[in-house]
Amino acid sequence: MSDTPVFKRVLLKLSGEGLMGKKQFGLDTEYVDQIASEVIKVHKLGTEICLVIGGGNIFRGISDAAAGIDRTSADHMGMMATVMNALAMQSSLERLGVQTRVQSAIPMQSVCEPYIRRRAIRHMEKGRIVIFAAGTGNPFFTTDTAAALRAVEMSCDAILKGTQVDGVYSADPKKDPEAKRYDTLTYKDVLTNDLKVMDAAAITLARENDLPIVVFSMHKPDSFADVVNQQGLFTVIKD
Numbered sequence: 001m002s003d004t005p006v007f008k009r010v011l012l013k014l015s016g017e018g019l020m021g022k023k024q025f026g027l028d029t030e031y032v033d034q035i036a037s038e039v040i041k042v043h044k045l046g047t048e049i050c051l052v053i054g055g056g057n058i059f060r061g062i063s064d065a066a067a068g069i070d071r072t073s074a075d076h077m078g079m080m081a082t083v084m085n086a087l088a089m090q091s092s093l094e095r096l097g098v099q100t101r102v103q104s105a106i107p108m109q110s111v112c113e114p115y116i117r118r119r120a121i122r123h124m125e126k127g128r129i130v131i132f133a134a135g136t137g138n139p140f141f142t143t144d145t146a147a148a149l150r151a152v153e154m155s156c157d158a159i160l161k162g163t164q165v166d167g168v169y170s171a172d173p174k175k176d177p178e179a180k181r182y183d184t185l186t187y188k189d190v191l192t193n194d195l196k197v198m199d200a201a202a203i204t205l206a207r208e209n210d211l212p213i214v215v216f217s218m219h220k221p222d223s224f225a226d227v228v229n230q231q232g233l234f235t236v237i238k239d
């Protein structure tokens with residue numbers, strides 16, 4: 001592993017399901033600790049880090065659980081779920097000795113900071129990890145779009161999307177043994193082939209701002225640090 005990380009500042013996007021561990025729902029705090037320790041390995045390399053965590057392990061605005069609830073209210077509930085995940089990750093990271101700040105797109109002043117772009121950048125410059133909660137703050141969006149938006153606003157070198165598998169495949173590799181893994185893709189490849197990486201709004205925002213998206217598995221030890229050093233398996237999406 002080289003001493004100089006390739007990326008100076010990255011945004012790590014994790015889905016809420018990535019915090020469930022072996023559970024069917026909610027959070028596995030041991031697993032959150034494991035992820036936090038992977039994040040800290042990268043922080044120690046000198047890379048500035050911000051995080052966007054989804055909420056799908058608790059609530060999704062378009063899930064069965066939301067049936068009958070007005071979509072805007074359901075999406076507000078989904079955004080609250082991302083705040084819960086952000087607080088859990090903050091607690092793990094701080095227990096492991098790193099300073100953090102949670103900034104929410106929906107102001108919750110007694111719980112965390114409101115989202116303030118310049119303040120978030122300053123936190124990272126001071127060595128704090130910033131966790132962006134409540135998505136974009138708007139219904140009808142996803143945390144993938146929030147990740148692309150915040151990564152552009154923070155002038156990140158890349159979005160690193162930690163998933164269950166080590167890159168983007170032509171089909172679900174857990175269901176189709178013939179599925180092909182890609183090393184590189186263009187934004188257009190993802191959009192025209194409807195590859196399930198991030199939603200189209202997120203891909204388009206990344207494309208318009210030349211922001212590379214790197215998809216890798218969060219499950220392997222050191223995989224986040226490896227990706228930051230351009231080692232191991234991953235798929236890069238760029239033009």
Ligand code: UDP
Pocket residue numbers: 014015016017053054055056057059060061062074075076077078079081082134135136137138139140141142143144146
């Ligand atoms: N959400 C929203 N606006 C946003 C981000 C998220 O309304 O900008 C809501 C939406 O209901 C979504 C839920 O929050 O279903 C959880 O986010 P997401 O589904 O992106 O989480 P993930 O799949 O990454 O766990």
